[in-house]
Amino acid sequence: MSQVALITGGGGGIGGAVARRLAAAGITVIVADYDHGAAEKIRGKIVSSGGKADALSVDVTQAREVKALVTDVEKRFGRIDVLANIAGGSFYTKRIEEFTWSEWKEVIDVNLKGTFLMCREVAPVMQKQKSGRILNTASNYGVTGSALRTPYSAAKAGIIAFTKTLAQELAPDGILVNTVAPGPTDTPRVMGKESPEARKQRWSEIPLGRTGQPEDLAEAFYFLTTPESNWITGQTFHVNGGLVTP
């Protein structure tokens, strides 16, 4: 029987690439996204290249929606082997005194709370199976911080510590929990905001001399679902061209 992966933010740049990489390896992929149209697009690409996929809507900040999503997936697919929590975003760049409480909460909720809610619902399914891989998404900013992104940096650092804790809690059930921390990655979300000059300047700061592609990230996520990573848990995989080497 095919493995089943549930990917939040699966309609986005990195999420979409992860969904396609896992599907190419024969895994049935459930592409979950706040933006149903984006999820459908990725589902379409996977299916047209011979993979198995479904597209579902979810707002990961809403406990009821998360529960309904996981219940639905378990009912229809019978298992969840991989959970990739990729939904997230920084949304704002501004000084701390300009952040409203609701903006702060928005960023913390989508990144950190969403990861918690998804893990809380999916972990029991994996515990029944006595196996599973949970892949959370941090950022190099979770280690270095990033001026004008206080809630995002805090949320991503929080995800790293949350991952380590959950890895310890779920290890007895044979469930591995790791974080992938992307560095600068060419996604539509990032590229739309950047001038060509800013982009060149950024490249000069990256030891490998280029920004990452969503496919680079997808390979790291995929590796962490394979037997080759059987003995890696609680760790943070930095995929950033050498920009940050903690």
Place this chain on the structure above:
Amino acid sequence: MRLQGKVAVVTGGAQGIGRVIALGLGHEGAKVVVADLQADKARDVVNELLALGSEAIPVEVNVANESAVKRLANTTFDRFGRVDILVNDAGVYLKSPVVGMSEELWDRTIDVNLGGNFLCSRAFVPSMRKQKSGRIISIASGIAHYGAKEFAPYAASKAAIIGFVKALAREVGTDGITVNAICPGVANTAMPRTHRTEEELMARLRSNPLGHVLEPEDFVGPILFLASDAASYITGQAINVNCGSYMI
């Protein structure tokens, strides 16, 4: 096969983790130079590789000796014409409390473990630079982060390897060369048996969140990943393969 046609050099390739890395690389299609101080054992590993259908040669080398490392590089280029992957695994594991430690024990550990990384990387980087691609993978240790009683030079050398890897990654990145370290957790090999009873060792090996006894083979997958195209945007990192025994 992910490494078809690539040429790999594995120092310390005659036994333990180095041996299974050499076999793993061969299994993925790489031609392998098994470099080790122990020439007989290196030859045995080469025979195993040949039986797998891989191309391989043994080279006797003391990685802390400049001219010996030069010979290793020359032999590699003479035979295979290039190098794509360098795995720095050669190391010594010598026990002594700091008070009373001989200078010789200190020097030997730092020279072999850390100096070997420097000399071998220095010998192979120019050729990787010319071809605008290469993979350097150094075997550090969880002890770099955790320390280990009466193994101060070993801990220092392994932590220094991680610093070296980060610096070299920044130096050679624009030449398409990635440099990373693997930090193995304590594994079921000859090394930890030098100072523990069998019973103590097995209890220690099992005391990790996953409750799994790490075997040398368990480190091969992550190394093959780092050696493959899939990891082309990962550099300057130290990857912990330790069943969650610590998380940093």
